[in-house]
Amino acid sequence: MIRTLVVDDHEVVRAGFAALLGTQPDIDVVGTASDGADAVRQCQHTAVDVVLMDVRMPVLDGIEATRQILGGTAPLPRVLVMTTFDLDVHVYDALNAGASGFVLKDLTAEQLFEAVRVIAAGDALLAPTVTRRLITAFVRQGATLAGPRDDGSSRSGDRATFGALTPREHEVLHLVALGLSNAEISDRLTVTDETVKTHVSRVLAKLGVRDRVQAVVLAYEAGIVVPSHRQAPEPPA
Known part of the structure; x- marks a missing residue:
């Protein structure tokens, strides 16, 4: 069961989101919250896998709530941000706070279910077209990932960080940065989906990041990969 918390200040x-999610046999809505402060409290006392988080809320907004939730003790939930505009500036702040992705509030029920499952599984966290637009815009504005890495060390765009990646893992990271889904990467490299998932998992582990979004942003910061209109540099020796 995917234990889910729905956070939005509009009742x-x-x-509505809670009712929809509650129809799914593999999703358990363990609570709802009307502001970020309540969401933080609930995550401290209830086991949650995915937080569906609104951004603009009273008392404590979704950005700071995400930062506080993900700054707690493990195991930590994954945060899926809900927004009205696909390039809302607050989305950048949410990713900087540690959110794993975002969805638009006008998504269909099936898209909502799939988004929660994808976030819970740690797989493709943003739609490929959104990844291309979002990450490029994120990097152009000069944003950086804040906070510690999963191993407790400081996160930075140091090229040396990527030295542990194999040539194939560099290739997979570059394709993820271009916004390709696992299936598209599988076709491009002529390997199975499971092989791609394994490569992605190893990349995340070696970089000490929680998900694909953070891996890509870190890679952009280091200059390991670049926006798709330019040629990516060779992996470091």
Whole structure:
């Protein structure tokens, strides 16, 4: 079961998302919250796998709530941000705070279910087209990932960090940065989906990041990969 917390200050939206998610046999809505402060409290006392988080809320907004939730003790939930605009500036802040991705509030029920499952599984966290636009814009504005890495060390765009990656892992990271899904990477490299998932998992582990989004942003910061209109540099020796 995917234990989910729905956070939104509008009761109709909050209740609607909770009701929809509650229809799924593999999703358990363990709570709802009307502001970020309540969301933080609930995550401290309830086991949660995925937090569906609104951004603009009273008392404590979704950005700071995400930062506080992910700054707690393990195991930590994954945060899926809900927004009205696909390039809302607050999305950048949410990713900087540690969110694993975002969805638009006008998504269909099936898209909502799939988004929660994808976030819970740690797989493709943003749609490929959104990844291309979001990461490029994120990097152009000069944003950086804040906070510690999963191993407790400081996170930075140091090229030396990527030295542990194999040539194939560099190739997979570059394709992820271009916004390709696992299936598209599988076709491009002529390997199975499971092989791609294994490569992605190893990349995340070696970089000490939680998900694909953070791996890509870190790679952009280090100059390991670049926006798709330019040629990516060779992996470091």
